[in-house]
Amino acid sequence: MEISIIILCLILSAFFSGMEIAFISSNKIYLGIEKKQDNFLSQILTKLTENPSKFIASMLIGNTAALVVYAFYMGEMVLRFIIGLGFEFSDLTTILVQTFISTFILLVTAEFFPKVLFQIYANTLIKVFAVPAYLFYRLFYYISTFFIWISDFVLKKFFKVEADHVQMYFSKIELGNYITEQMNSVEDDEEVDSEIQIFQNALEFSGVKARDIMTPRTEIVAVDLFDTVQELRDLFIETGYSKIVVSQNSLDDIVGYVHSFDLFKKPNSIKSVLMTVEFVPETILIKDALNLLIKKRKNVAVVLDEYGGTSGIITIEDIVEELFGEIEDEHDLDEELIEEELGGGKYLFSTRLDVEYLNETYKLMIPEEDSYGTLGGFIVNYTKEIPQKGDKIVIDKFRFVIEEASNHKIELVRMTIKE
Numbered sequence: 001m002e003i004s005i006i007i008l009c010l011i012l013s014a015f016f017s018g019m020e021i022a023f024i025s026s027n028k029i030y031l032g033i034e035k036k037q038d039n040f041l042s043q044i045l046t047k048l049t050e051n052p053s054k055f056i057a058s059m060l061i062g063n064t065a066a067l068v069v070y071a072f073y074m075g076e077m078v079l080r081f082i083i084g085l086g087f088e089f090s091d092l093t094t095i096l097v098q099t100f101i102s103t104f105i106l107l108v109t110a111e112f113f114p115k116v117l118f119q120i121y122a123n124t125l126i127k128v129f130a131v132p133a134y135l136f137y138r139l140f141y142y143i144s145t146f147f148i149w150i151s152d153f154v155l156k157k158f159f160k161v162e163a164d165h166v167q168m169y170f171s172k173i174e175l176g177n178y179i180t181e182q183m184n185s186v187e188d189d190e191e192v193d194s195e196i197q198i199f200q201n202a203l204e205f206s207g208v209k210a211r212d213i214m215t216p217r218t219e220i221v222a223v224d225l226f227d228t229v230q231e232l233r234d235l236f237i238e239t240g241y242s243k244i245v246v247s248q249n250s251l252d253d254i255v256g257y258v259h260s261f262d263l264f265k266k267p268n269s270i271k272s273v274l275m276t277v278e279f280v281p282e283t284i285l286i287k288d289a290l291n292l293l294i295k296k297r298k299n300v301a302v303v304l305d306e307y308g309g310t311s312g313i314i315t316i317e318d319i320v321e322e323l324f325g326e327i328e329d330e331h332d333l334d335e336e337l338i339e340e341e342l343g344g345g346k347y348l349f350s351t352r353l354d355v356e357y358l359n360e361t362y363k364l365m366i367p368e369e370d371s372y373g374t375l376g377g378f379i380v381n382y383t384k385e386i387p388q389k390g391d392k393i394v395i396d397k398f399r400f401v402i403e404e405a406s407n408h409k410i411e412l413v414r415m416t417i418k419e
Helices: 002-025 028-034 040-049 052-084 091-120 122-128 130-139 141-158 172-184 194-205 229-239 260-265 286-296 316-324 355-362 375-383
Strands: 222-224 243-248 250-259 278-281 300-304 310-315 339-343 346-350 392-395 398-405 410-417
Touching: 002 052, 002 091, 002 122, 002 130, 028 040, 028 122, 040 052, 040 122, 040 130, 052 091, 052 130, 052 141, 091 122, 122 130, 130 141, 222 229, 222 250, 229 243, 229 260, 243 300, 250 260, 250 310, 278 286, 286 300, 286 316, 310 316, 339 355, 355 375, 375 392, 375 410
Parallel strands: 222 243, 278 300
Antiparallel strands: 243 250, 300 310, 339 346, 346 410, 392 398, 398 410
16 A cells, blocks of 8 residues: 555655646647637646646645655655664664655656656647646645735745746747647648748748858959950850859959949949948848848958958848748759768768758768858867768767868768777
8 A cells, every 4th residue: 555655655756746747848839720720638738827827836846745745655665674684773874764765766767857858748648637736836826826925925025025926928949849849840842832831931031141141262263453354254155154253363352343233334443343342241131131231232241250350241131031031033943952961870962061051951960060160060070170982080979971072161071980
């Protein structure tokens, strides 16, 4: 009988602890949608969440009651177990042994494991155990109301502060997590609604920096200010770009850009059709860069590194594409980034691929730092130099073989993950 009571108390303690964590950790968007389903479970969830503070207080009261009963019976059983083994301890040692054994069993079975489980599967488990949770909620309702009233009175009377009740509102992060979960559940051959994709991009938009979307310095096509108009025309034809950056002596001294349409004006020099650019730091948020470009009525911004040198360039088109997706342009050249899973922990990747994207798509766990954003940046950040074709590089559990490279950058790598 005692063992049954102890096991029941542990189960109840695990339940109360888990539901408290699940209630706090669950996605409020998910709960809000479930409450709109117009069924029995939705009614139960609505009642559970109408007063979050009382629900959490009820779970705490239930957990405390279960722990008190558990401690009473478990202490007696441990004491008899010690005596049965023939050990004789002092009163203090006996209490310490009782406390250690009881606490260890409690922490493993009713605290750590349940809380981890309920936190990971919060959305699912709060639905599964909604009915029993509601029964205990009603059972302890008036007791929790009484204790909340006492705590509110003490806070207001002696500390002159208002009670901090739990609010059932959702944050932008929760909204983003919910949309990401739904998109991850879509099959590969299913097409995601463009409005959903735009909505997800908009949620992530505020945290993107200029260096994340810029055209890097090594890929900037530029013409010198004192080159001829014919040389500029030939460069437009060769690249197919609609805009070309104009520099003076080096890329660290960009003075503006020229639009291909301006060649129809038959200019005598590049300087006569030159349009100015803005200068922004690498760390500027693209939403701030967009506001700056619109305010200054500019289309191109030069991204500067910490030493004032040119790190890359961004355009309004780049920023808009980050929000709405790729914008087709008759001057755009199709650039296909290679990403192939070869099997056996082997991959073939273009080094322009983002580390964050590769981690999300292939679960690679490549370290992410502010000092780099692409796979090529990860490799160069480690080697401190530009590897050449055929070089073999080992970074922790990642083994790279450089498949294609130039004097300025690496293009393609074969990656193997060591177990």
